[in-house]
Amino acid sequence: TAHTSHSEEAQASSDVPAGSVLGLSAGAGCGEPSGAGMVRQESLQAPGVAAAEPGGDEQGQGAAGEVRVSRRRWAVLLLFSSYSLCNAFQWIQYGSINNVFMRFYGVSAFAIDWLSMSYMLTYIPLLFPVAWLLDKRGLRLIALTGSALNALGAWVKLGSLRPHLFPVTVLGQVICSLAQVFILGMPSYIASVWFGSREVSTACSIAVFGNQLGIALGFLVPPVLVPNVEDVEKLAYHISIMFFMTAGVATALFILVVIVFKEKPPYPPSQAQALIQSRPTVEYSYVQSILRLLRNANFVLLMVTYGLNTGCFYSLSTLLNRMVIHHYPGKEVNAGRIGLTIVLSGMAGALLSGLWLDRTKTYKQTTLVVYIMSLVGMIVYTFTLSLGHLWVVFVTAGVLGFFMTGYLPLGFEFAAELTYPESEGTSSGLLNVSAQIFGIAFTISQGQIMDHYGTKAGNLFLCSFLLLGTIMTAFIKADLQRQQANAENECTVSNSPSIPVAPLLLAQDNPQPSSLLGMGLALSELQL
Numbered sequence: 001t002a003h004t005s006h007s008e009e010a011q012a013s014s015d016v017p018a019g020s021v022l023g024l025s026a027g028a029g030c031g032e033p034s035g036a037g038m039v040r041q042e043s044l045q046a047p048g049v050a051a052a053e054p055g056g057d058e059q060g061q062g063a064a065g066e067v068r069v070s071r072r073r074w075a076v077l078l079l080f081s082s083y084s085l086c087n088a089f090q091w092i093q094y095g096s097i098n099n100v101f102m103r104f105y106g107v108s109a110f111a112i113d114w115l116s117m118s119y120m121l122t123y124i125p126l127l128f129p130v131a132w133l134l135d136k137r138g139l140r141l142i143a144l145t146g147s148a149l150n151a152l153g154a155w156v157k158l159g160s161l162r163p164h165l166f167p168v169t170v171l172g173q174v175i176c177s178l179a180q181v182f183i184l185g186m187p188s189y190i191a192s193v194w195f196g197s198r199e200v201s202t203a204c205s206i207a208v209f210g211n212q213l214g215i216a217l218g219f220l221v222p223p224v225l226v227p228n229v230e231d232v233e234k235l236a237y238h239i240s241i242m243f244f245m246t247a248g249v250a251t252a253l254f255i256l257v258v259i260v261f262k263e264k265p266p267y268p269p270s271q272a273q274a275l276i277q278s279r280p281t282v283e284y285s286y287v288q289s290i291l292r293l294l295r296n297a298n299f300v301l302l303m304v305t306y307g308l309n310t311g312c313f314y315s316l317s318t319l320l321n322r323m324v325i326h327h328y329p330g331k332e333v334n335a336g337r338i339g340l341t342i343v344l345s346g347m348a349g350a351l352l353s354g355l356w357l358d359r360t361k362t363y364k365q366t367t368l369v370v371y372i373m374s375l376v377g378m379i380v381y382t383f384t385l386s387l388g389h390l391w392v393v394f395v396t397a398g399v400l401g402f403f404m405t406g407y408l409p410l411g412f413e414f415a416a417e418l419t420y421p422e423s424e425g426t427s428s429g430l431l432n433v434s435a436q437i438f439g440i441a442f443t444i445s446q447g448q449i450m451d452h453y454g455t456k457a458g459n460l461f462l463c464s465f466l467l468l469g470t471i472m473t474a475f476i477k478a479d480l481q482r483q484q485a486n487a488e489n490e491c492t493v494s495n496s497p498s499i500p501v502a503p504l505l506l507a508q509d510n511p512q513p514s515s516l517l518g519m520g521l522a523l524s525e526l527q528l
Helices: 006-012 072-092 095-105 109-137 139-157 166-181 187-194 200-225 232-260 271-277 286-294 297-327 332-360 363-384 390-404 407-419 424-453 455-474 481-494 501-507 512-517
Strands: none
Touching: 072 109, 072 139, 072 166, 072 187, 072 200, 072 232, 095 109, 095 200, 095 232, 095 297, 095 332, 109 139, 109 166, 109 297, 109 424, 139 166, 139 187, 139 232, 187 200, 187 407, 187 424, 200 232, 200 297, 200 332, 200 407, 286 297, 286 424, 297 332, 297 363, 297 390, 297 407, 297 424, 297 455, 332 363, 332 390, 332 407, 363 390, 363 407, 363 455, 407 424, 424 455
16 A cells, blocks of 8 residues: 655646556567666656656656656665664574573573563564554554664663563563564565665665674674673673663664655655555455465465574574583683674575575575575584584584575565565565464474483474475475566567556456555565
8 A cells, every 4th residue: 555645646646648657668578678777767758758867866856656766765774774683683682692691680591582582472463463554554653663662672671780670671672572573574565665676685685684684793792792700790780881882772773763764765666666656545454365375375385484494593593602602611702703603694695695586586496495505504503513613613603594594585585476466564474473483482492402402402403394394395386476477567568559557557456456555565576
């Protein structure tokens, strides 16, 4: 659903030549892009429509319905990645120095693990209420709420600097976990609303990038800022430094969101967005959309396999400190650095996978190869962890992270292909719910296995589920419905001198494609 200001509505209602809203033009060959330079400007102007300036910004004037990208898109993406980073840092800041917080608060390892699992638990019931709020109130409110809750949780934690105040730190972490519900499912939405069709997979990867970098810093910074000292007062002082720094950064980011973050660009960045924004607002059934997705066998397989892979990553991240300390006592800082290595290499994998998909569109093949390599990396990591050589652990953990974390944006984009024309918000939300459920189950189960049978048995437990996920991924049919629609529409355009806007909009009233609107979230990469 397009949330349009009065000025934009007035602008959209002005007369334009037939076909100019979608930037369509005769003469394009079947299966070819509609014009060159689609990253910067994707429309071919109809007669009489002035050309847009490449990289035009919000102040530019142009024809109604003109397709162009905004320079502000990079600021919006960077800002979102930054407060996503801060929220992810707060997720893992306890787990990365699990033994230190256990001693400070006098609680069990399982209690500290639940500070991480609270993020997973709150996401499951709140996903669809937040999606409804996004549909009704728009992206800016979601961004403001997420960044505000993130800052509030950080300040609440500052009230927990005494050993008997563990419930206060739990409250602060729960507030941060609420912020995560307003953050985790946004990358694909922001990418499709703000970025052109040739940039959308890369933009989604960069948006995921921020979350992964936050986890990386969550592994690196806490062991440095909070050394494992015996004196409780000194320990409280070091913890306060970390909490104050986090709260300051979170507050600054919230202020920037208030100033910089906009609902959407003044012009649609892609043909898909032009189509969606030109359509009148209609009611959308979340239940019917979910039921349609759950009847899609390929998507159900992907949802389960995504949950298995990402759940393994959540469990590994939460329990990494316990694993490393068990084999390398007193190496808290190196445990954090190993976590950093996993996530940094995964960020490289995520970025490369996004660029690869933008270029090749080989979703099934890439997903399967990355899944197989995640399994191989986990097996190698499992059998090298106890060898007594930290440098070997760094290498194997880096290889594991490159593929396991690099899989995350692949899952989102593959789901968008399999479920077109359903909303990306619905599909990515279901993927995240699956990941949270498996993450909780794996973290609890692996933790208990490690306590009773050792770290190798716990890691083999994860390997068995990665093997299951690999087999299931092989059975996913590469039914790339979005790509098929692109090819069909390009053929239609090439065989027609022009496509009038009114008949095209009337054609959308068919009940079947009405789900283009999704949950108020935009579809990416629909190239007409």
